[in-house]
Amino acid sequence: MPTSGSGVNKPGAAPGPEKTKGRLTIADIAREVGVSPSAVSFALNGRPGVSEATRTRILQAAERMNWHPHSAARALGGAPAGAVGLVLARPTRTLGAEPFYAQLIYGMQSVLSARSVALLLQVVDDTEAELAVYRRWAGEQRVDGLLIVDPQTRDPRIAVVEALGVPAIVLGGHGRHGDLPTVWADDREAMLETVRYLAALGHTRIAHVAGTPTFQHTQRRIRALKDAATQLGLAETQSLPTDFSDGEGAAVTRRLLSQPDAPTAIVYDSDLMAVAGLGVATEMGVPVPGELSIVSFDDSVLTRVMHPAITALSRDTHALGVQVAEALLRIVENPGSVGDIKAATPRLTVRESTAKPRR
Amino acid sequence: MPTSGSGVNKPGAAPGPEKTKGRLTIADIAREVGVSPSAVSFALNGRPGVSEATRTRILQAAERMNWHPHSAARALGGAPAGAVGLVLARPTRTLGAEPFYAQLIYGMQSVLSARSVALLLQVVDDTEAELAVYRRWAGEQRVDGLLIVDPQTRDPRIAVVEALGVPAIVLGGHGRHGDLPTVWADDREAMLETVRYLAALGHTRIAHVAGTPTFQHTQRRIRALKDAATQLGLAETQSLPTDFSDGEGAAVTRRLLSQPDAPTAIVYDSDLMAVAGLGVATEMGVPVPGELSIVSFDDSVLTRVMHPAITALSRDTHALGVQVAEALLRIVENPGSVGDIKAATPRLTVRESTAKPRR
DNA sequence: CCCAGCTGCTTTAGCGCTTAAGTGGCTTAT
C-alpha cells in the first residue's frame, strides 16, 4: 500500500495540529480554506457554484499543497479512466528490432501526454491472449479506448471489442472492420508507385518479400503488385510471405537470388527485412544496385544508415501516431464522431539501392 | 463515460426481472447466488468466512457472468493500482531507432503480464517533465512502482521519487542513488575486456564514441577505458561524448577518421551509432576491419545484419527486462526487500568487424 | 442449563471524489 505524503508520517503521533493522514484529499484543502469538500470539488472542476474569490483561494491552496486528484476515486464515480490501451501480438524478437511500433508509440505519446492520458501497453503471444487482455481491461474499467493494430481478415478482435463497448480505432484496416473506424494508409497506391518506378527503370523481374499474409495491409500490397504487373505487362512478379523477421527476410532473399532467373528488384515489406536482404546480397556477391535493386516498404534510420542507403517508401510514423492518438481521443469523447481516416500515402524516397538493371 | 455491458441498456425499461444496470458488480453476483455482497467479496478474494459450498457457487456465478473487479473501486480501498510506470526522456528520434528500450519493455512484459500488472509508459522531453509525471502518477495513485532509467550524476529524480514514497528501481545505476536499489551491469568489466582484446590484436590507437556524458553508465565506461589505457600502456585513447543519435555517431566518426593519426579501433556506446560509424567508414573508403576495427557496446539485430557483421558486447536485454520487472514487483510487495542486483556482464561477441590492424 | 466460542453469514462504514438536493440570506418582481 503505497501511502505517505512526504515522510512525516508517524501513525500514532497524537496531538499534531494537522491531521497527519496518509493521503492528501480535497477534505484537507477544504479544511485549509475553510469550506466544504464539495466547494473544493466545484472549484477544481471549474463548475459554477463558488465565487471567483473562493475559487482562487481553493486553487491556490491545492497548488500549494501539491494536491492531485485520486484517479481511482474519480473513475469510481464514472469518470473516464484517463488511459488508452495498446496490445501488441507480434513475436518479441521482431518487435524489438522494428522501429515502427516504437515510433508510433512515441508519436501517440506527444498527443496523449499533452492531454495527460496514460498509455497502457501490453505485449502478448497470440490473439487469444490479446482478447483476454481486452476483456480484462474492459471489465476492470482500466481504459477509455483501444487501438487495434494489424487487422486481419475476419479479425475476431473486432467483434469482441465492439461487444465490450469500448471505443476503439483500427490501425491499417480497410474494408470491413465492424463499425470501428480505421486510420489507414494507401498501401495500394504506394506499391503501384513503386512498381511503376521500377518498371520505368527497366526492371521486369520484380519480387515482393511480404509480411504476414493474414494481415490486411499485407494482402493489399500483394494484390497491388499483381494488378501493377498486369497493367504494366510484367510477367515475372511474385509475392513471398514471411513473418516480418529478419531471419525469414534473409532466407527468402537467399532463395530468390539462387533462382536461375533471379529478380532484378525486390520490394521488402519492412525496413528490417530490407536490411537483412541487402546483407544477403552482399554476402552472395550480388552488387546493389548494380544487379539488384532494393526497396523497403518502411523507412527509418535503418534504411538511411546502410551502405548503399536503401530506397524506401517513407511515411512519417511519428505523425501517424499523432493522428491515431487524436482519433482515439476523439472517439472516446464522442463515440460515433470518427469515420475512416486516410493517412498520408507513403512516398517513394529514392536513395542508392535502386538503379537501372544491368543487362 | 464508457458504460454498458453489451447493449440491452434502456434506462427507463421499467419492470425487467433483472436490474439492467450498466456495470456488472458483486452485488449482481450476490443477488444471483442469494448472499450478501461481502460474502461474494470474501469468496472472490479467497478469504475465510464462507463455506466451501457457497464459495464454489459464487465463483461459478462470477465466472458465468464474466465478472471482473473494477480496478478503481479496489484501488480506492487502498489496494495497489496494479500498474508500474516507466518514463523515457531521451529524444524521440533516437528512441525509435534504438532496440534497447523496446527489448527491455518486452522483457518486462513477460513478467508483468503474467502477474496482470499493467505498464504505464510515458515519453517526455526532459527531466523536468519527467518529474512532473512522477508527481502526477504518485498523486493520482496510478502506479505501485517506478523504473528509473539512465541515472545521472546527482540525479534529481532520486530524491523526488523517494520523497513521493513510491517504490522504485534504478536501472544501470551504481554508486549513490539514495536508498533505491539498482539493477546494473558491469560496464567497467565489459569495457576492460573489450580494450584488452583490441590491444591483444595489436591496436594502440583506440577511440570511444560515448553516449550522453551525464549518464552514470557512460561515465563508468569512459573511466574504464582510461584505466585500461593506463594498465596496458596505450597512449592514444580518447572518449568522445554524443547524444546517442546516429547523426552524432556519424559526425564524430568522420572527425576521428579525418585525423592524421586516425584510430585503428573504435568502440561505440550503442549499436545504432556503431552502424552509423560503419557507414561513415565505408563512405570514406576506410576498409573494416582492414584499417578500422569496430565494436558496439550494445547488441541487436542491427549489428548482426550488417556487412561486415559488427563485433559487439552482447547482453540479453530481454532477460534484463525480466530481471528488472521481477525486482520491481518484489520491492512493491515488500519495500526494503531488494538490494542492488548485478545483471550479467555483457560478453564480447566477436564477428567480422574486428581484426589485427594493418601496419 | 447457561454461556463462551465457534461458523457462516449480514450489516455498516469507509476509501476520495462527484453531484443532486437542500439551505440560509439576500435581491427582485408583483
Add this chain to the structure above:
DNA sequence: ATAAGCCACTTAAGCGCTAAAGCAGCTGGG
C-alpha cells in the same frame, strides 16, 4: 409586503469494493 428567485455554499448520497463489527444458530464445557 410577500412570494419567488438567486447566489454561494453545505449536506447527503452514491460509485464498487473491502473490512471491521455484528449477529444468528449451533456445539460443548462446567
